[in-house]
Amino acid sequence: MNAWVEHRIAAARTVAGQLAQEYPGSPVWMTGPVACGIAHARSDVDLRVLFAEGPVPVLQSRIVDGVRVDLEAQALAEADELRGYLERFHVLGDDVDLFRTVRRRLAALTVLRTARVMHDGQRPVLGQAERDVYRRWALADRVQHAISLVEDLDGLFQTGLSDAVDLVTGQLQLAVQQAENVAASHPLLGDKWTPVLAGGPTPPAASVHQALLQARIRLLTALLTVWPETAEPDGHVPDEWLEAGWLPQRYSDGWRLKFADTTIRLTPGQLAAWHQALHS
Structure with missing residues (x-):
C-alpha cells in the first residue's frame, strides 16, 4: 500500500466514524479504486451508506486533511438486488436478455465488487463465490x-x-x-x-x-x-x-x-x- 492510498484510507476512516454516529445501524462501505489499494495524487475516496428503511438522503462530500470523500446513499434493497445477479453466470446463445441486463448494471456491480465494510476491518462485501461470478460477467x-x-x-x-x-x-x-x-x-x-x-x-x-x-x-x-x-x-x-x-x-x-x-x-x-x- 502506497502513501497515497494510506492517506485516503485514513480520511475514509474519519468520515466513516462520523457517519456511524449520524446514521446508527447503517453500514458504511468504501468503494472504487482506493478500496482496491490504488490511488493517484489527486484521488478522491468513495464511501457508500446503506439504508434499510425510509427515504434515502442526499449526502454531501466532505474534505478531510485535503482529501475529498464523496458520499453516496443507497437503499439496502437495491444492493441486495444487485447481489442477486452474482448468484450465477447464465447466458445462452439464443437467450441473452439477462446478459443485456447485467451489462447495463455492470458499473453498479463493479462498485459492489470493490466494496469493503468500513466497520469490520475493511472486509470485502462480496464472498469469493460472488466475486467469481462477477469475473465471468465482466x-x-x-x-x-x-x-x-x-x-x-x-x-x-x-x-x-x-x-x-x-x-x-x-x-x-x-x-x-x-x-x-x-x-x-x-x-x-x-x-x-x-x-x-x-x-x-x-x-x-x-x-x-x-x-x-x-x-x-x-x-x-x-x-x-x-x-x-x-x-x-x-x-x-x-x-x-x-x-x-x-x-x-x-x-x-x-x-x-x-x-x-x-x-x-x-x-x-x-x-x-x-x-x-x-x-x-
Whole structure:
C-alpha cells in the first residue's frame, strides 16, 4: 500500500466514524479504486451508506486533511438486488436478455465488487463465490465489447476511414487488456486504471491486422483462465476460422467463434484444434 492510498484510507476512516454516529445501524462501505489499494495524487475516496428503511438522503462530500470523500446513499434493497445477479453466470446463445441486463448494471456491480465494510476491518462485501461470478460477467462483457469493436474495424477499414480505424484499434487493445485484468480477478475499473492493474501498458500493434491477431490469442487465453478446457484437439480447422476477424466467446452453453452477426459453435475439441492452429 502506497502513501497515497494510506492517506485516503485514513480520511475514509474519519468520515466513516462520523457517519456511524449520524446514521446508527447503517453500514458504511468504501468503494472504487482506493478500496482496491490504488490511488493517484489527486484521488478522491468513495464511501457508500446503506439504508434499510425510509427515504434515502442526499449526502454531501466532505474534505478531510485535503482529501475529498464523496458520499453516496443507497437503499439496502437495491444492493441486495444487485447481489442477486452474482448468484450465477447464465447466458445462452439464443437467450441473452439477462446478459443485456447485467451489462447495463455492470458499473453498479463493479462498485459492489470493490466494496469493503468500513466497520469490520475493511472486509470485502462480496464472498469469493460472488466475486467469481462477477469475473465471468465482466469477462463476457469485455469479450462482447471486443467483438463489436472488430465489427466496426472491419466496416471502417473497408470504407477507408483511416483515422477512425486507428482510434478503434486503440479501443480494441484497451478492451483486450481489460479482459485480461478481469481474468486475473481484478474489477473492471475505469479506463485510466487499466494499465495500472495490468502492471504496465501493452505495446501497440504495428497494424490493424496484427491487432486482430493479438486480440484473438489474448482473449482466448483470458477465457481459458476462467473456463479451463482439457479436451484434445479434434478435427480439421477450416481456413475461414483462422481469418483475423474471428474472436472466441464463451457462454453457459459452450464455446463459439464470433465475427459480427455470424456465429460458429465449437465443441471443446474443436476449440482446442483452433487454439493449436493459431499457434502453428
